[in-house]
Amino acid sequence: MLALFHHLTRKGLEQLGGVNWLAVHAYASQRLRARYAGSVLGEFWLVATTAVFLMAVALVWSMLWRISLDDYFAYFATGFIFYTFIAGTMNEAAGTIIADSRLYLNSKQSPMFSVFAHIYRSMLSFAHQLVIVLFVALFFASTSVAGIVTTFFGTLLCILFLVPSCYFLGMLSVRYRDLLHVIHSIFQILFLVTPVMWRIDRVPEAYQAWVFINPVASFLNITRDAFLNLPVYPEAVISALLWTLFAWLVHWFVARRLEKHFTLWL
Amino acid sequence: MALIQLDKACLDYPVTGQFSHSIRTHVAQVIGGRLLGRKGRWPVSWVRALDEISFEVNAGDRLGIIGHNGAGKTSLLRLMSGAYSPTAGSVASTGNIQALTDFTLGMDANATGLQNIYFRLAFMGLTRKEAESFAPEIVEFSELGDFIHYPLHTYSTGMYLRLAFAISTQFEPDILIMDEVLGAGDARFRVKAEARMNKLISKANALVLSSHAIANIAMYCNRVIVMKSGRVAFDGDPGDATKFYQELVAAASG
Numbered sequence A: 001m002l003a004l005f006h007h008l009t010r011k012g013l014e015q016l017g018g019v020n021w022l023a024v025h026a027y028a029s030q031r032l033r034a035r036y037a038g039s040v041l042g043e044f045w046l047v048a049t050t051a052v053f054l055m056a057v058a059l060v061w062s063m064l065w066r067i068s069l070d071d072y073f074a075y076f077a078t079g080f081i082f083y084t085f086i087a088g089t090m091n092e093a094a095g096t097i098i099a100d101s102r103l104y105l106n107s108k109q110s111p112m113f114s115v116f117a118h119i120y121r122s123m124l125s126f127a128h129q130l131v132i133v134l135f136v137a138l139f140f141a142s143t144s145v146a147g148i149v150t151t152f153f154g155t156l157l158c159i160l161f162l163v164p165s166c167y168f169l170g171m172l173s174v175r176y177r178d179l180l181h182v183i184h185s186i187f188q189i190l191f192l193v194t195p196v197m198w199r200i201d202r203v204p205e206a207y208q209a210w211v212f213i214n215p216v217a218s219f220l221n222i223t224r225d226a227f228l229n230l231p232v233y234p235e236a237v238i239s240a241l242l243w244t245l246f247a248w249l250v251h252w253f254v255a256r257r258l259e260k261h262f263t264l265w266l
Numbered sequence B: 001m002a003l004i005q006l007d008k009a010c011l012d013y014p015v016t017g018q019f020s021h022s023i024r025t026h027v028a029q030v031i032g033g034r035l036l037g038r039k040g041r042w043p044v045s046w047v048r049a050l051d052e053i054s055f056e057v058n059a060g061d062r063l064g065i066i067g068h069n070g071a072g073k074t075s076l077l078r079l080m081s082g083a084y085s086p087t088a089g090s091v092a093s094t095g096n097i098q099a100l101t102d103f104t105l106g107m108d109a110n111a112t113g114l115q116n117i118y119f120r121l122a123f124m125g126l127t128r129k130e131a132e133s134f135a136p137e138i139v140e141f142s143e144l145g146d147f148i149h150y151p152l153h154t155y156s157t158g159m160y161l162r163l164a165f166a167i168s169t170q171f172e173p174d175i176l177i178m179d180e181v182l183g184a185g186d187a188r189f190r191v192k193a194e195a196r197m198n199k200l201i202s203k204a205n206a207l208v209l210s211s212h213a214i215a216n217i218a219m220y221c222n223r224v225i226v227m228k229s230g231r232v233a234f235d236g237d238p239g240d241a242t243k244f245y246q247e248l249v250a251a252a253s254g
Helices: A002-014 A021-035 A043-064 A069-093 A101-106 A112-139 A145-175 A179-193 A205-213 A215-227 A234-265 B023-035 B073-081 B113-123 B128-142 B145-149 B157-168 B187-203 B214-220 B238-253
Strands: B004-015 B045-057 B062-067 B088-093 B097-100 B175-179 B206-210 B223-228 B231-236
Touching: A021 A112, A021 B113, A043 A069, A043 A112, A069 A112, A069 A145, A069 A179, A069 A215, A101 A234, A101 B073, A112 A145, A145 A179, A145 A215, A145 A234, A179 B023, A205 A215, A205 A234, A215 A234, A234 B004, B004 B073, B045 B073, B045 B088, B045 B231, B062 B073, B062 B214, B062 B238, B073 B088, B073 B097, B073 B175, B073 B206, B113 B128, B113 B145, B113 B157, B128 B157, B157 B187, B206 B214, B214 B238, B223 B238, B231 B238
Parallel strands: B062 B206, B062 B223, B097 B175, B175 B206
Antiparallel strands: B004 B045, B004 B088, B223 B231
């Protein structure tokens, strides 16, 4: 009886959402490995280069703006890592289903497989980058338990937002191949209007709430800012929740309209 | 009860051109059309690849599919395996389907042979523990020896195909769908592979085999469909189907 329960639970977890999670894990790990094939440091090579980049930028900008290097490095480094996770995952999501065309043309699979594998791979990369965040927390910032807990739940909400968003971008890109370039252009602009290098409290008070129309700014506020004990704006929390809800509604609509025949466009 | 049932199943493909996949063109067509007071024209046309296909695959059937290039064989296999959904009509299936239409699917050149085995078996729904228990059998069949610990990009084409074949044919499905009969490796391995293939086919509840090799169709199938321009032109005894197909070929050759 216990064995049957164990079997059913395991099979249930493996096939949760119609997706084979063991395969998602294997596939995402494989693609991450492929990206750093031949490198002894693997993913940590990216961590090292990111750390050097962050230090160089923080040094120059703190001098230009005449602000404390410690404060600016902590703010910019954690902001850049969270931003890269959120925006980078969405940016690369556009090509993820197209890249797996062979898989969908030769076996019956839900397109969610590519989406989950893509997000999982991004999370693995993000987990490596957290070494820098830990370094910041130890030497450059004052964090609190409440802040870390808020960051944790903020990151969970962020992942909940990324799933339908990546699905939407991936599916739409199957239909419109030039969407990839359009999305890349949008994210280049998005970096400038997202408080990664600049602080929200430097924006005139009357305009501060407008910053949170941008979902990435909202998620950054409830993750990075919470982590650094900076104010978490209620507008950011509301915006993040509404964007997540909106993304799932769009997901439902797109799934109904496009999923049945998406393989015909591959 | 039928294992696969097609009822007036149709498949329409979008014929994609230079601008048909462009969101910028689509938006420009819609906005431009509105400004000029006419409906925007979408640069996509559709072609009917399969037209009102109806037949059943029952337990014990060894169904062969033959036809010219472009007759709709691959589309039909993908429809039956569930990769495509019909754009009209219906396709229903019961049982576990294994489509061996691309047997090197998911192989990673940078990973070792063993890692590829684990990955492919995870894809088939096995846990790591289960995969580990089947791996020695696959390694032994592929005859790769210590090479199994080397990355795939160090393999010869024959070694690569032997491994892919060993993994793909490890388990016996209810319904086996194949695009050509699989074979791999040198003459000696081919004999072994053929025996394994025969076992796989005989154990399957039903076989669907698309092939240009009439000899293979005659060897494995007890029923044959001849496809012509997306329609079933003949469905019946392999001998009669082969004769019908040869007449088609002769007529097409003039």
